[in-house]
Amino acid sequence: MIVFYYIIFPGFLTAFILGGIASWTERKLTAKIHARVGPPFLQPFYDIIKLFIKEVTIPDSASKTIFMLSPIIAFASVPIVATIVGINFLNPEYGFNGDLLVCVYLLLIPSIAIILGSSASGNPLASIGASREMKLVLSYELAFWAALTVPIIRTNTFRLSDLMEYQVLNGATAGSWSGIIAFIVAIICIQAKLARVPFDMPEAETEIAGGAYIEYSGALLGFFKMSQYMMLVVLPVFLLQIFWGPLNSPITILKYLLLLFIIVLIENTNPRLKIDQAVKFFWFGLFPLGIISIILAVLGM
Amino acid sequence: MKTIIPVGPYHPLQEEPEFFELEVEGERVIKLNIKLGYNHRGIEKLSESKHFDQVTFLVERICGICSTSHPLAYVIAVEDLAGLEIPLRAKYIRCVIGELERIHSHLLWLGLAGHFLGYNTIWMWAWKYRETVLDLCEQISGNRNHYAMLRIGGVRRDIINDEIDGMKKKASTLISALNMFKGAVMDDPVIGVRTKGVGILTKQMAIDYCVVGPTARASDIDIDVRRDSPKNTAYDLIEWNVPVLKDGDVFAKVVVRILEMLESVSIITQSLDKIRELKEGDIWAEVRDIPAGEGIGTYEAPRGEVFHYVRSDGGNTPYRHKIKAPSYTNVLSNEVAVIDGDIADACITLAAVDPCYCCTERIQAVENGKSKYNWKELLKLSQEKTEKIKKCYENYKR
Numbered sequence: 001m002i003v004f005y006y007i008i009f010p011g012f013l014t015a016f017i018l019g020g021i022a023s024w025t026e027r028k029l030t031a032k033i034h035a036r037v038g039p040p041f042l043q044p045f046y047d048i049i050k051l052f053i054k055e056v057t058i059p060d061s062a063s064k065t066i067f068m069l070s071p072i073i074a075f076a077s078v079p080i081v082a083t084i085v086g087i088n089f090l091n092p093e094y095g096f097n098g099d100l101l102v103c104v105y106l107l108l109i110p111s112i113a114i115i116l117g118s119s120a121s122g123n124p125l126a127s128i129g130a131s132r133e134m135k136l137v138l139s140y141e142l143a144f145w146a147a148l149t150v151p152i153i154r155t156n157t158f159r160l161s162d163l164m165e166y167q168v169l170n171g172a173t174a175g176s177w178s179g180i181i182a183f184i185v186a187i188i189c190i191q192a193k194l195a196r197v198p199f200d201m202p203e204a205e206t207e208i209a210g211g212a213y214i215e216y217s218g219a220l221l222g223f224f225k226m227s228q229y230m231m232l233v234v235l236p237v238f239l240l241q242i243f244w245g246p247l248n249s250p251i252t253i254l255k256y257l258l259l260l261f262i263i264v265l266i267e268n269t270n271p272r273l274k275i276d277q278a279v280k281f282f283w284f285g286l287f288p289l290g291i292i293s294i295i296l297a298v299l300g301m
Numbered sequence: 302m303k304t305i306i307p308v309g310p311y312h313p314l315q316e317e318p319e320f321f322e323l324e325v326e327g328e329r330v331i332k333l334n335i336k337l338g339y340n341h342r343g344i345e346k347l348s349e350s351k352h353f354d355q356v357t358f359l360v361e362r363i364c365g366i367c368s369t370s371h372p373l374a375y376v377i378a379v380e381d382l383a384g385l386e387i388p389l390r391a392k393y394i395r396c397v398i399g400e401l402e403r404i405h406s407h408l409l410w411l412g413l414a415g416h417f418l419g420y421n422t423i424w425m426w427a428w429k430y431r432e433t434v435l436d437l438c439e440q441i442s443g444n445r446n447h448y449a450m451l452r453i454g455g456v457r458r459d460i461i462n463d464e465i466d467g468m469k470k471k472a473s474t475l476i477s478a479l480n481m482f483k484g485a486v487m488d489d490p491v492i493g494v495r496t497k498g499v500g501i502l503t504k505q506m507a508i509d510y511c512v513v514g515p516t517a518r519a520s521d522i523d524i525d526v527r528r529d530s531p532k533n534t535a536y537d538l539i540e541w542n543v544p545v546l547k548d549g550d551v552f553a554k555v556v557v558r559i560l561e562m563l564e565s566v567s568i569i570t571q572s573l574d575k576i577r578e579l580k581e582g583d584i585w586a587e588v589r590d591i592p593a594g595e596g597i598g599t600y601e602a603p604r605g606e607v608f609h610y611v612r613s614d615g616g617n618t619p620y621r622h623k624i625k626a627p628s629y630t631n632v633l634s635n636e637v638a639v640i641d642g643d644i645a646d647a648c649i650t651l652a653a654v655d656p657c658y659c660c661t662e663r664i665q666a667v668e669n670g671k672s673k674y675n676w677k678e679l680l681k682l683s684q685e686k687t688e689k690i691k692k693c694y695e696n697y698k699r
Contacts, residue, residue, distance in 0.1 A: 033422055034421065034422055034424075034425035035426065036425060124304055125306065125307075127304075131327075197419045197420070197421075204419065204645070205313050206313055206416060206417045206419070206648060207417075207644055207648040210313075268422045270419075270420065270491050271418035271419050272419030272420075273491065273494070274643060274645040274646070276328075276643070
């Protein structure tokens with residue numbers, strides 16, 4: 001049964017298909033903002049198929065095991081989050097104490113896999129990408145954790161199903177002052193987690209030519225791409241679950257689309273920041289905001 | 302520890318072959334080595350084998366974006382050589398086409414600069430409004446690029462007086478778009494953070510490196526060939542300003558180009574008004590032959606001063622044709638502008654001079670202060686290489 005949950009529903013396959021559709025939505029919206037036409041509906045899936053039938057090149061300078069393993073690690077970790085998040089609103093008894101923390105740690109793994117993989121590739125541009133990704137992780141995680149503390153304080157639990165139950169009874173966490181501030185902080189943090197502009201400096205195409213991904217090709221790049229698609233659906237749903245629940249109604253889809261639209265809008269109305277500016281922004285801009293929301297939450301607002 | 306970050310020879314930052322070696326400590330750039338020379342085409346030599354009229358179209362092919370500036374500088378040089386005065390209407394038409402080219406080039410650069418900063422919306426929108434300019438070019442010359450408008454003694458195609466109202470209406474739509482870009486760039490805090498104080502080229506550095514065009518005007522150097530020597534063009538008969546900014550950073554370079562585009566629109570509308578008052582069809586002066594002698598032609602291309610020198614021995618081909626394009630000097634100024642920025646800064650600084658490599662490529666091998674090869678030796682080198690490649694190919698076929 002667990003294998004079914006992990007591979008078919010609500011794990012890999014569901015997350016991948018929804019992620020592909022989300023990716024198409026993102027690209028189509030971007031195209032509309034750019035005054036372009038945009039890709040056909042199945043384009044994200046064509047991309048993946050294309051990558052999987054292409055040859056995989058591994059650079060001579062790479063340490064091969066880590067180089068090949070890290071896309072697979074990134075790819076494997078996201079469906080676990082999808083499974084935990086998905087199962088919690090289908091069947092709350094399956095949740096366990098502390099699954100919120102497990103999710104947050106698992107969501108970090110793709111970033112770490114990128115750091116590992118690009119460091120292992122032995123390319124100077126990739127090493128710049130890896131160092132940028134590392135700095136970015138260090139900066140946004142602080143603000144992200146500060147934001148996540150708010151619902152934990154308000155509901156006094158680490159269990160996703162309890163968080164949901166609380167929101168069914170008392171209304172969404174984002175309905176309060178502390179909640180809405182923390183929600184905004186978290187949205188900006190997932191912009192960085194998803195590596196979207198203005199926080200896409202690890203791959204910054206025009207500066208370091210794809211940076212962290214520069215040496216990846218074929219199926220290995222496909223794994224990274226698939227984990228990105230899944231992240232695009234898993235991360236916003238995870239946020240919705242803890243900030244803007246409950247999720248067990250069709251309105252969830254509208255909420256998700258709104259969140260996706262915000263992400264696309266931020267992506268298309270900003271230039272890329274430099275890495276030091278991003279660190280400053282997260283540590284001295286968003287983190288204090290997170291602290292304020294924690295204080296408000298402790299005060300019960 | 303020192304690392305070398307290669308930008309080029311093939312890099313998404315710049316779509317043409319060039320090689321910038323960034324020597325970095327962490328993300329901080331401590332030195333820049335510039336290597337050009339991937340794109341030599343021997344245009345100057347080629348020009349000596351074509352007759353004067355054909356060269357106009359040859360130099361148009363130097364660069365797809367400056368495809369009016371090069372022939373304009375060339376025909377001015379030949380007219381200088383022959384002592385020709387051209388009709389007034391042709392002068393105004395030259396202004397119109399030259400300024401249309403400037404707007405399209407600057408919009409193209411503005412879009413690319415947005416792309417380099419990761420701001421793809423500016424990229425797409427700038428290119429959307431560039432279409433208007435290309436439409437106007439097509440209306441006037443029949444071509445969206447490579448207008449083939451110029452000939453020695455005037456221009457090749459006339460602007461029809463009845464069409465001028467429509468053209469002016471189209472040109473005026475550009476003003477609102479340009480003002481929108483001006484607002485979008487100047488008021489956006491994130492663009493400000495990325496470009497203000499980045500890649501500063503001070504006035505002294507700019508003078509030392511002899512930069513030209515918008516790059517110089519952003520560093521407080523008030524030069525513009527159109528105003529300073531408006532030979533055989535009508536720029537001295539029109540009211541316009543040369544925008545000059547003081548800061549010398551990337552932001553100043555963006556703003557100076559946007560202001561320049563607004564000036565260009567004004568030049569176009571004024572020229573079109575003047576053209577309407579003149580008689581249709583009077584667009585070229587008769588040229589019978591080119592006497593022996595030498596002539597110099599300069600024109601302000603979108604990137605700066607284009608210089609053409611033509612020498613004739615009385616025959617029907619140029620005896621010597623020397624071209625100096627603006628990017629060559631501008632690109633070298635990056636050597637000082639990128640120092641102490643980080644990689645992200647360096648990339649936008651490299652792009653901020655609007656480099657265009659297809660017109661810059663020259664070869665000059667120097668050893669101990671002396672030129673290493675003369676023409677014959679270069680030719681021999683080239684033939685030897687061709688032989689070698691042929692032999693390789695024959696071996697391969699076997």
